[in-house]
Amino acid sequence: MNLSYAPLGDTGMQVVFGNEIAKETNQLIRRMTDQLKDHPVEGVIEWVPAYTTLTLYYDPSVITYQELQDTLQNIYQKVQEQREAASASLVYILPTYYGGEDLSHVAEHNNLTEEKVVQIHSSGDYLIYMMGFVPGFPYLGGMSEEIATPRREDPRPEIAPGSVGIAGSQTGVYPLTSPGGWQLIGRTPVKLYDPDQEKPILLESGHYIRFVPVSKEEYDEIEKAIERGEYTVQTEAKEEVTP
């Protein structure tokens, strides 16, 4: 794949990895950010990976646009020559109580039972393609079309943090109270955004999420354990098939 570069003003640069949302593209972008982490480029302030782009913000009194482009092209060359995959991906386990207000609607819309919706939703690992929208929100890929449901016509003014929802063929989790039109099917007690933690954001692009059904009682117990600071989010190493 040939990369293309575009300036975003005088302090930003966008690197474009084609125009397809694909797991391979996500892996490639991840390998680039691995390199940027391990071998910092002087003048680069931060970067934001997205579906098909990697955006860098930089200080032009340290590195010019052309210098940065050359540097990134070199990094890309190196990344392509690498045999090994990107750094290992984790699966974040999110215990989820499937008792959402719209679960019955999602079931009806797809001619499924509620149990079947839960089974389908909790059976896959969802790749975190990017983070954005609000603090800690993961853009997930990989939901089954069997449970796809359009957004609500009347968005709710307030949705509680931890709510798990479906919008079209996307699924996601609300990190903080916000308005929204997603069909709510469940809720996780795990906090995706917690400003009081040293690492306030739980997730990172390139990793995965798995929703594991729990009962209301288990949900309440985990929520209490989180409040006491006695709960650690479980993770698993993701078995990757190297392309």
Place this chain on the structure above:
Amino acid sequence: MSNPIFEIVKPGLLTTLQDEGRHGYQQYGIVASGAMDPYALKIANFLVGNDGGEAALEVTVMGPEMEVLGDAVVAITGANLSPRVNGHSVSMWKSFAVKQGDLLEFGQPVSGARAYISVAGGYDVPVVMGSKSTYLKAGMGGFEGRALDKGDVLSKGEDVVGVKGRALRPEETPVYEREMEIRVIPGPHLDAFSEDALKTFLSSTYEVTPQSDRMGYRLKGPKLEHQTSADIISEAIPLGGIQVPANGQPILLMADRQTTGGYTRIATVISSDIPYLAQAMPGCKLRFREVSVEEAQELYRERERFLRTIGRVATV
């Protein structure tokens, strides 16, 4: 040990603590925030002897009324919102001493939209993810994650004396007009627009509408047509990005913009002109002019050199 400096008597329209913003966390969806006018922020700090990146109070259009609780050196930069101490007007872009019992207040907005009040020693609020900036939507940073309100008490970060009477030369202070020329670098989604869209954008006047805040300014002017769709695959959006949704009316993205977005962008405002945009009130007329990346980066470096000089002089 706390060193109370101001008690808010009247909060004004929107008064928040802001520094240079929260950097390094946009990849997690954390909004950058920070002073809308980073130039006025830095100068305000330099004039009282602080680091340029220290937090200051960002005051919007109608300023607050504050009682001074302890002797201090302060400076006010940015918009001229008629600052007064005990009823007498005070100079802007110049540090001055205040003493316990003084009343600092603002009157009519004269020019610009946002003023900055720095205090020698900075403001004592927690640093959240590397920044003291307030992000209102998530209740993050600044003073309890919110705008200041009646009865709030702000404290000095460090109990330093500061130096009064330090000023910018009059020819160095920016002038905020109601009509401005703003320089941009076109792109990155020019392919998504009709052939004439960029020409229309660069040759027309756009008005800042009242639907404008720290997140962005909605503009009104000749419609910018798309080829087919106004939507793109979501990607990072930069400060100064000019987003054009399907209605063809541009939106300028400012300090509190979301980290990512899914609308086409026709251009990005260069960083040297962001401070002027920060001072644009609804009704202001904007014209856009194209510059090259090289030219914009040279302007950036020139401004950095100037700020370094001011910083050095101010901290001797």
